[in-house]
Amino acid sequence: MSTASLGSRDAKLPDELDLLIIGGGVMGLSIAYNLARNHPGALGRVAVVERSYLVSGASGRNGGGLRMQWGDAGNVALMRESIELCRHLAQELGINLWFRQGGYLFLARTESGERRLHRNVAVHEQVGVPTRLLAAREALELVPQLDVSEVRVAAYNPEDGVVFPWPFVWGYAARAIAHGVAIRTHTSVDALEPDADGGYRVTLSTGERLRAARVINATGAWSVGINRGLGIELPNHPHRHEILSSEPLKPFLDPLVVDLETGLYFSQSTRGEIVTGITLPDPPGLVASHEVELGSTLRFLSNVSRALIRVMPIARHLKPLRQWSGPYDISPDGDAMVGPSPDHPQLIQVCGFTGHGFMMAPAVGRMVARWLATGESHPMLERWDPCRFRDGRQLRREDMIIG
Template sequence: MKAERSEYRVVIVGAGVIGLYTAHHLARRGAGPILIVDRGFLSSGASGRNGGGVRQQWQTRATIRLARESVAAYRRFARDFGYNPWFRQSGYLFLAEDAAALERLGPVHELVRSEGLSSEWVDAAGVARHVPGIRPGAAVGGTYLGSDGTLYPFPVVWGLHDALRAAGVEILHGIEALGVERDGGRVRALQTSRGRIATPTVVNAAGGWSREFSERCGLAVANRATRHEILATEPLKPFLDPMVVRASDGLYFSQTMRGEIVGGLSPLADPTGSIAMSSSAGFLGRMARALVDLLPGLASVGVLRAWSGLYDDTPDGLPIVGEDPALSGFVHANGFGGHGMMLAPSSTERVARLVLGERIDLDPAEFGPGRFASTGSGRPTEALQLG
């Protein structure tokens, strides 16, 4: 397929949740024509490979606010888009395995409460009420926020995709973005595997490949892609409401409406740096041991599927939202790590406003692409890179 026009107001690279939601906010504001190009198929990136966790417990105020807005958007999603992502606000439990881990959760709990959210401290008995079957002694306590939850990512992608098509946004798959054509320090066109597309604005929403695309455009960025594996067990009788997250090893899991336990844990350092989206027996073993250690009753449960996807990580754990300081018209909407699903609705609204030349309420020192050039002392970091 070829683009219908030779020129667009905005071209977005990447038809994952970030690119699609950005286009949605632009289209709602009447900005057009808009084109989204993607070299893969719909949901081929992380947006079709994630755990669907949506939480508002963060250690930076701006991220709590973004997540809170996203929760409101996902509550409305089925009504707004006609696809139901089954956003279930059944809570997120950060559990601490010892006193030191519990202490680290303290400031998060305080900050979340200061934002008006009803984060609760739970003791070991409280953890056991939220996680029936947990091994005695496996946790000393934790924090719980009942309005956090989980959703199915696919209906989000489909709902956005169909709404955009209906609004006249072009979405082309099988087209690779190869670079940009510049006019001085400005974007003039996107170069693609199907030729040149004139535009003053290119949005880099290429997820785990955002660094590759930025480099193709001659831009130095701090993003780094990492491969994360995840699995789903056979369905079990419903017993678990919240998403459970353990800080020590990044173990996270929830039970879906079908009864499957879906989750993963922080990957081991990979000296090859491979971002091939493959699954490994090593992950299956580590994940099984971690889960069964916490919930011994799962010892004989079968694994149905395992897969992997890319996190687009940044050094400070915060996404990158902003125009590149070295190239006008090149807007970053990337670096979402393991949290792009939950931050998409709100953060992309800021991306759209930036594209339209409006002021936004995100501090460039916290979210801008230029922040990594400074020494960074005193800059916020988001260390709660879990679940």
């Protein structure tokens, strides 16, 4: 292990950059890695700047689920690609990712949920994803601890899976560094000013001043601050989500289970912990903030416990080990914002992934790197155009948002 393989607060940054990636989360690092590996030399000097340590943000706080079971064909195909990449990514990156394809099991307890799963399965079939509908009894065979008395139907794709998120970030970082990318940690971007030739003058928290021909804003829930500094108004906003992991138990749970009606999800990590979270409505009257807010609540614990026990009664005798929170970067239509910013063609947004960026990062990193290096687009990039809100092209809404 060389000193610099996880980035460093001492990493040297060139004064002139062809591409500056702000944000050392999984998205920024996946782009950096794919650029350096698949398109060497295409963009010259590339650097990543991270305000804290690697995995300090949402990439280090998520539940590590990867699923193809989306409601929209574009997302289904994207995630099929991402999961296919994950199958060999540990070997490619040279680090254990603890990727395990135990499937995702969606449970529907209402008529509308049932209709929803039927519709999903039809979409998945068109894309070629092997999701199948299960009767309650079949769901029980997959997870004998479930209480399926209320379950009307379930949907199961055996190729969905879970990972341990942190080594993705370290693996991308180490390989990107090996390919010549500079990764500077514990350094934030204090100011970004447009240059006469379309690039940006960058001031770092260390006092350093750089020039970057192009800049990627891959700071997720923190992206609003950077955008506002340049007068770019995008409708994404941060939202605090809580999650917990339980005491470690011997393996008993293969799939990640989702209860559609409560937005509860739970899976078992390689270390045996049950990792679980839930969709929790904001307290009535709460004013949305543009600042990232973290912190844990008893309210989350009690709601997630109630929902978990309802679906898996044995859980009442189990104990949480720790709870934490992370920010979702919510986009109003559930779709990400990827591409040149309104009036700022050299500032590329890669944000708005609405809590699902981690699972998409392998495919998105490859796609964005290809587009940056060769100009080759992708249907999702057209759909994710950050200018769509300004131009009134807000077309669809993905609503299979879990947690």
